Amino acid sequence: MSLPVEDLDSDRSNGAGPAHSAPPARALPGSGEVNRHVLVAIVLNRPGVLNRVASLMRARNFNIESLSVSHTDQADVSRMTITLRGDDVAVEQVSKQLYRLIDVLKVQDFAGEPTVEHELALIKVRATDANRAEIVKVAELYRARLVDITEGSVIVEAAGSEPEVDAIVALLRSYGIKELVRTGTVVMARGSASIEEALKR
Amino acid sequence: MTITKGEPAGPAATAAAGAAARPAAPTTAAPPRRPAQHGERHGHVPHDGTAGAAAIEQARNAMLRDAKPLKRSRIGADVVCEALLRQGVDVFFGYPGGVVLPLYDVLGDYPELRHVLVRHEQGGAHAADGYARVTGRVGVCLGTSGPGATNLVTGIGTALLDSIPMVAITGNVPGALIGKDAFQEIDINGITLPMTKHNYLVRDADDLPRVFAEAFHIARTGRPGPVHIDITKDALQQETSAQHPTEAEVIAGLPGFRPNFDGHPRQLKVAAAEIARATRPVILAGHGVLHAEAWADLLAFAEKTSIPVAWTLLGIGAISEDHPLAYGFMGMHGWKHVNRAIQSADLLIAIGMRFDDRVTGNVRTYAPYARIIHVDIDPAEIGKNVAVEVPIVGDAGRVLRALTPMVEETPPAARAEYLAELADWRAESEASSWHGSGAWREGVLTADFVCERIGDLTDHRATYVADVGQNQMWLARYAGFRLPNSHVSSGGLGTMGFGLPAAMGAALGRPERETWAIIGDGGFQMTSQELMTLVQDRIPVKIALFDNKKLGMIRQWQEIIYGGNYHSAHLLGPDFAKLADAFGIPAFRARTPDEVDPAIEAAQAVDGPALVWFEIAETQNIFPMMPAGKGLSDLIEKWDGPEE
Ligand SMILES: Cc1ncc(C[n+]2csc(CCOP(=O)(O)OP(=O)(O)O)c2C)c(N)n1
Ligand SMILES: [Mg+2]
Numbered sequence: 001m002s003l004p005v006e007d008l009d010s011d012r013s014n015g016a017g018p019a020h021s022a023p024p025a026r027a028l029p030g031s032g033e034v035n036r037h038v039l040v041a042i043v044l045n046r047p048g049v050l051n052r053v054a055s056l057m058r059a060r061n062f063n064i065e066s067l068s069v070s071h072t073d074q075a076d077v078s079r080m081t082i083t084l085r086g087d088d089v090a091v092e093q094v095s096k097q098l099y100r101l102i103d104v105l106k107v108q109d110f111a112g113e114p115t116v117e118h119e120l121a122l123i124k125v126r127a128t129d130a131n132r133a134e135i136v137k138v139a140e141l142y143r144a145r146l147v148d149i150t151e152g153s154v155i156v157e158a159a160g161s162e163p164e165v166d167a168i169v170a171l172l173r174s175y176g177i178k179e180l181v182r183t184g185t186v187v188m189a190r191g192s193a194s195i196e197e198a199l200k201r
Numbered sequence: 202m203t204i205t206k207g208e209p210a211g212p213a214a215t216a217a218a219g220a221a222a223r224p225a226a227p228t229t230a231a232p233p234r235r236p237a238q239h240g241e242r243h244g245h246v247p248h249d250g251t252a253g254a255a256a257i258e259q260a261r262n263a264m265l266r267d268a269k270p271l272k273r274s275r276i277g278a279d280v281v282c283e284a285l286l287r288q289g290v291d292v293f294f295g296y297p298g299g300v301v302l303p304l305y306d307v308l309g310d311y312p313e314l315r316h317v318l319v320r321h322e323q324g325g326a327h328a329a330d331g332y333a334r335v336t337g338r339v340g341v342c343l344g345t346s347g348p349g350a351t352n353l354v355t356g357i358g359t360a361l362l363d364s365i366p367m368v369a370i371t372g373n374v375p376g377a378l379i380g381k382d383a384f385q386e387i388d389i390n391g392i393t394l395p396m397t398k399h400n401y402l403v404r405d406a407d408d409l410p411r412v413f414a415e416a417f418h419i420a421r422t423g424r425p426g427p428v429h430i431d432i433t434k435d436a437l438q439q440e441t442s443a444q445h446p447t448e449a450e451v452i453a454g455l456p457g458f459r460p461n462f463d464g465h466p467r468q469l470k471v472a473a474a475e476i477a478r479a480t481r482p483v484i485l486a487g488h489g490v491l492h493a494e495a496w497a498d499l500l501a502f503a504e505k506t507s508i509p510v511a512w513t514l515l516g517i518g519a520i521s522e523d524h525p526l527a528y529g530f531m532g533m534h535g536w537k538h539v540n541r542a543i544q545s546a547d548l549l550i551a552i553g554m555r556f557d558d559r560v561t562g563n564v565r566t567y568a569p570y571a572r573i574i575h576v577d578i579d580p581a582e583i584g585k586n587v588a589v590e591v592p593i594v595g596d597a598g599r600v601l602r603a604l605t606p607m608v609e610e611t612p613p614a615a616r617a618e619y620l621a622e623l624a625d626w627r628a629e630s631e632a633s634s635w636h637g638s639g640a641w642r643e644g645v646l647t648a649d650f651v652c653e654r655i656g657d658l659t660d661h662r663a664t665y666v667a668d669v670g671q672n673q674m675w676l677a678r679y680a681g682f683r684l685p686n687s688h689v690s691s692g693g694l695g696t697m698g699f700g701l702p703a704a705m706g707a708a709l710g711r712p713e714r715e716t717w718a719i720i721g722d723g724g725f726q727m728t729s730q731e732l733m734t735l736v737q738d739r740i741p742v743k744i745a746l747f748d749n750k751k752l753g754m755i756r757q758w759q760e761i762i763y764g765g766n767y768h769s770a771h772l773l774g775p776d777f778a779k780l781a782d783a784f785g786i787p788a789f790r791a792r793t794p795d796e797v798d799p800a801i802e803a804a805q806a807v808d809g810p811a812l813v814w815f816e817i818a819e820t821q822n823i824f825p826m827m828p829a830g831k832g833l834s835d836l837i838e839k840w841d842g843p844e845e
Contacts, residue, residue, distance in 0.1 A: 023544075023569035029588040044457060047402070048394065055395045089584060096581035102399045102419060105457045199456070 030089030036065070037091045037111040038187045041080040042072070042199055044103040052101050053080060062086065062094050066119075066184030072196055077105070079196075081186045083162075105199050114190040120183045121165045122147070123156040126176035135175060142168040153178055161185075271310065277406030277437040278304040281370070282311040284413035287445060290341050291315060292332070292709050294325035296352075298345020299385065300372030300434040317709070317738050320730040322349050324702035326356020327728070330365050331703030332710040334689045335664055337494065339366040339420050340706060346373045347385030350431070351392070355696060357427045358396045362693025363515060364488060366425035368416050369393070375435040376404040390431050398426030404433045406441035414451045423460025424579040425492060460578060464595035464603055472550075472574045472591045473607040479548035481570075481619055482508045485531065485560075488515035488692075489553015489577060495598030496520065496685045499552065502605045507613045509623060511539045513554045514677055517688040522681050525613075528623065532560040533827045534674040538630035540825075540833040542623055546571040553577060553597040556586040557693070558829075566832030576600045633838065640818070641794045648672065648747055648817045651797055652679035655717055655745060658801045663715040664689065664707045668700030668724035671753040674823045676719045687714075698727030704742045705731055715743060715805065722748040722774045732784040735810040743804045744812040746777055749819050757822045761837060781812040788812040 043049050050069055057064050065083040072079045084094065095107040110117075127135055127149075135154055139146060144158035158168045162185055169180065189195065271279065281304055285293065292315040297305045308316055319325040322344040329340030340360075344353045350371040360367045374383040390402045399419050401412045409432070416428040446454070476482060490499050496519055503510050503520065509528040510520045520527045529539040543549065549571045554560070556575075561567040564587055573589040575582075576597060583592040593600055613620055641650035652675050655665070661683040667673040667690040682688050689707055691699040704718035725746055735742055747753075756770035781788035787807050791800040791814070804811035825836035 023566075025565045026567050026569055027588050028564060029584045029586070048390070051391075052394060059395050089588075093581065093585060100398075100579070100581055102455060102458045 030087040032087050034085055034087055035111065036083060036085050037109050038115075038117065038185060039082045039084070039091070039095060039098075040106075040108050040110060040187060040195060041082065041098055041104055042106040042195060043078050043080060043101075044105060045071070045076045045078045046103050049078065049101075049103045050080075052103065053082075053098065056097055056101065057082075057094075060093070060097055062090070066182070068119075068184035068186055070186075074196070074200065077196070077199065081184065083185050106195060108195055110187050110189065115187045116190060117161050117185055117187045118159055119162060119165055119185045121156075121158045121169065122179075122181050123158065123169060123172055123177060124148075124153055124179040125156060125172050126152065126178055127154045128152075131175060135172070138168070138171050142171075144168055274440045275442065276303065276307070277409055277432065277439050277441060278307045279310075280406060280409040280441060280443065281413065281432070281437070282307060282314055284410060284417075284445065285314055285341060286311065288339065288413070288417045290339070292317060293341035293343060294319050294328040294332075294706065295343030295370075296322050296325060296345065296349055298347075298349045298372065300346045300374060301343065301349075301437070303434065303437040304343075304372070317705075317734065317740075319702065319705075319734050321728065322352035323355050323698065324705070324728055324731045324734065326353045326367070326369060327359065327696075327699050327702035328706030328709075328731075329367050329369070330356060330360045330363075330699075331666060331689055331706030333360075333365050333367055333425075333706075334363075334703070334710075335686050335707045336710040337366075337492075337686070338710075339368055339417050340710075341368050341370065343370045344372075345385070346371060346389070346434075347387050349385075350387060350389040354392060354396070355694075355698075357393055357429060359691050359694045359696045359699060360427040361396050361398070363691065364425050364492065365427065366420040367427040368413075368420055369397075369427060369429045371429070371431050372437065373402070373431050373433045376433045377435075379404075379433065390429070393429040393431075396427075397429045398424075400429040400431070402431045402433075403436050406436045406439035407443040409436065409441070410443050410445040411451075411454065414446050414448075415455060418448070418451050418455070419458060422458070423462075424489075424577075461580070461594050462578070462596040462599050464576065464593040464600040466603075468591055468593045469600070469604050469607060472593060472604060475548055475572060475574055475591055476506060476508075476550070476608050479572075480616075481542075481546045482506070482548040482550060483528070483542050483546045483571075484508050484510040485543075485549055485551040485554050486510050486512045486516040486519035487552060487554025488513065489597045490516060490519040491553075491685055493553065493578075493597035493599075494685070495553075495596075495601055498598045498601035498605070500524070502601050502608070505605055505610055506608055507611050507616050507620070508550065509542065509620070511535075511543065513557070513560055514690055514692045516554060517677060517690075518682045518685045521683040523683060528627070530677055532557075532833075533562070533829075534678070534823050534825065536627075536630055536678070537633075537825045537836055537838060538623065538626035540827075540836060541626055541630075543568050543571070544834050549573045551575045551577075551589075552601070555582045558586075559692075561586065561833070562827050562835070563830060563832040566834060568833075640821075644793055646791065646793055646797070646815065646817050647821050648675040648749075648815075649679045650794060651745065651747070651791075651815050651817065652676050652719070653681070654797045655719070655801060656680035656682075658798065658805070659715055659717065661687075663687065663717050664704075664711055666690070666700050666704040666707055666716065666718045668718070668720040669695045669697045669754075670721045670724060671749070671757065671821075671823050672719050672721040672724070672747040674754075675747070678823075680719075697721075697724040700724055701728050701742070701744065702731045702734075704744075705734060705740050708740050708742050712741075716741070717743045717745055719745045719747065721753060722746065722750060722777075723752045723772060725777075726772070726774065729780070732781065732786055732810070732812075736785050739809060741807075741809050743807075743810070745801075746812060746814050747817050748774060748777065748814060749817050749821065750774065751819060753821075754823075756820070757826070760820075760822070761826070762828060777812065777814045781814075786810050786812055788814055790814045790816070792816045 068081045098107045147157045148155035294317045325342040329342040333340035374386045420428045503526045511531045529536040531539045574591040575589040576593045580594045641647045667676045700718045700720040708716035778788040789800040789803045800813045825838045
């Protein structure tokens with residue numbers, strides 16, 4: 001780490017540093033460059049584990065964008081996928097703090113890794129006889145499908161990466177969205193590597 | 202000096218006597234107890250490896266082995282007692298209530314387990330904390346559901362922020378009533394979740410053996426911390442034959458808890474290279490050195506490299522203050538010379554400390570020329586508050602033992618110029634502080650003088666327990682600490698009211714040493730009900746009450762930062778001598794410097810608890826002081842502002 005040299009306005013009459021007049025400011029931890037991160041936490045499926053993770057995020061002032069929890073192939077092990085924004089050190093802090101939880105087995109940041117990243121959305125859209133066919137086309141364009149059709153509305157089921165789902169939601173908005181639900185991102189590394197395998201007991 | 206009660210009952214020379222001797226096994230229901238000898242242990246296992254300790258350990262094991270069969274069936278409450286005994290708990294602090302009565306119902310069957318009835322659950326938690334701090338063992342406290350549990354919360358939080366190994370036990374309403382807003386039901390598990398290292402709710406007695414074994418393992422392993430166990434009343438009453446797990450089984454059952462103890466060899470190499478290059482290195486010793494019992498390793502490292510050692514509030518005692526390399530207490534109320542050394546250092550070797558804001562002030566201006574080696578057992582502490590060049594995750598002792606052989610021997614002569622400069626700074630700063638002005642010579646009773654006298658008259662060998670406020674900082678700066686774990690202070694949470702109950706636990710944990718509690722008039726009025734516990738349980742704590750008739754630290758901030766607006770800084774206190782008298786505690790009073798020594802000595806001579814009421818200067822401030830948000834180079838050293 002190189003310390004950036006910059007003037008500070010504080011009075012440092014007590015400072016007895018080497019013969020410089022303006023001491024360098026200490027760099028704060030982290031680059032300050034905020035990016036999106038996808039963390040996967042493999043946790044023991046014990047009572048309160050979701051509460052512990054959520055409580056930690058709140059108390060440490062980390063902002064979760066989405067959180068999805070599910071079982072894994074092992075009955076007593078769950079998988080949480082957390083997307084959040086922060087700089088490298090902030091996200092590293094999140095994983096280190098997560099590791100402090102007794103029930104957390106493994107944490108990995110998938111940002112920048114080759115992954116499959118998906119979420120599922122159900123979008124209830126206003127539909128009339130006049131535009132229903134058009135909505136079907138839009139859905140097809142995004143490899144989404146209609147899972148419910150009634151007189152006044154349809155439900156579109158869309159799956160894909162976050163930007164892909166964002167895009168179809170934006171398109172459907174012009175027809176009028178009555179209701180929207182998204183599962184939040186889940187992620188899996190491409191290739192044969194497995195975050196779970198090493199933890200199989 | 203006015204002696205209000207109790208002629209000194211013989212010299213305190215018996216202090217060490219009986220330390221290793223095994224007391225007669227306390228009989229269950231035979232109060233009043235035989236009058237205790239000063240310093241006598243009650244069913245305590247000396248942890249110092251003496252023959253007595255071995256004998257007691259053996260007796261305990263024998264007792265566990267052929268425990269006489271209970272005339273009734275074994276229930277959850279028995280499992281709790283067995284578990285405590287298995288963990289080597291000899292004393293715990295509790296308060297009964299409806300849902301924990303099943304436990305109190307069986308306690309009599311476990312005479313080796315001493316229960317101290319406190320006067321408030323907060324006191325119980327702090328006592329367990331004080332016990333843990335001086336023994337290095339897990340402290341245990343107990344409360345009932347609802348208000349009993351919430352009263353423990355401040356004590357659990359205090360233990361969390363200072364990484365104290367503690368197991369806090371609460372009862373809860375019967376399982377079937379949970380969630381029904383039953384009488385004295387509160388979601389205590391939800392409350393302690395973010396302020397414990399881990400917590401449990403037990404609804405089935407069969408889970409109790411595993412949960413207790415895990416809780417103790419977690420509390421003391423890696424970075425220590427409090428663990429809370431909430432047990433439903435019906436689980437305490439339920440019959441069970443569940444067996445206690447072995448330590449190996451416990452570890453296997455906690456796959457997510459694998460602290461790292463050994464520093465990474467590559468990082469150690471980098472650290473050694475940094476140390477070889479540094480010309481102005483400073484060691485920052487923190488609480489982790491004490492947790493790891495690494496004081497000898499620290500000394501070996503410092504002596505081999507001739508690097509001066511500064512310490513945090515909780516790192517006091519990591520090195521004896523009379524050692525030539527012991528440089529002083531750092532931070533907000535630290536010595537100017539120490540902060541100055543940090544600000545001019547080119548390398549900080551931080552060991553078991555966490556760059557708390559009371560240590561660094563404004564991080565941007567902290568140690569601007571220094572590269573940092575940071576050793577801590579908790580990876581989350583590294584890079585949290587300051588960016589560091591060399592992160593080393595590991596136990597302070599193991600890291601130091603690995604690092605010392607890797608660094609070159611550097612005699613003091615090789616650092617002569619640097620060390621001489623530091624010595625000059627030190628002489629200057631010690632002479633220029635308010636303390637150095639020697640107001641006590643003119644008859645003013647100042648707090649720093651009292652601290653020095655307490656340190657000297659106890660030969661620096663007592664346990665010194667601080668409360669919070671100016672008294673805490675005076676103690677940290679002026680008592681002169683020579684022994685590890687001789688200083689007990691609520692650093693992280695800064696809990697007023699901590700001192701008296703923590704001293705209670707400390708005195709029981711280490712009865713062979715005198716225990717002094719240094720408490721302000723404000724903090725004393727928060728938990729003074731524990732005076733009665735001292736009497737009932739014959740706990741010989743000596744209380745130094747620093748009565749400045751103020752919330753002194755509040756008044757100091759108001760004077761310096763809030764333009765002298767002293768709203769709510771003045772507080773009335775009772776006649777503390779009469780108060781102590783009402784509890785049956787001898788009290789002594791000192792209003793001038795001349796009265797200090799006789800009052801301390803009189804208190805020492807009392808066989809049991811005693812109180813010394815020091816009526817100290819009302820407006821003495823503790824300087825230097827770093828205003829919050831400012832940097833270590835912005836110390837206020839004197840204040841000539843408006844007088845009251
Ligand atoms: C429980 C609690 N409440 C409030 C505070 C804030 N506080 C810090 S120091 C202080 C004054 C302490 O006064 P006293 O106990 O008389 O000690 P002194 O500073 O006078 O030595 C206060 C109110 C605290 N630390 N803890
Ligand atoms: Mg006061």
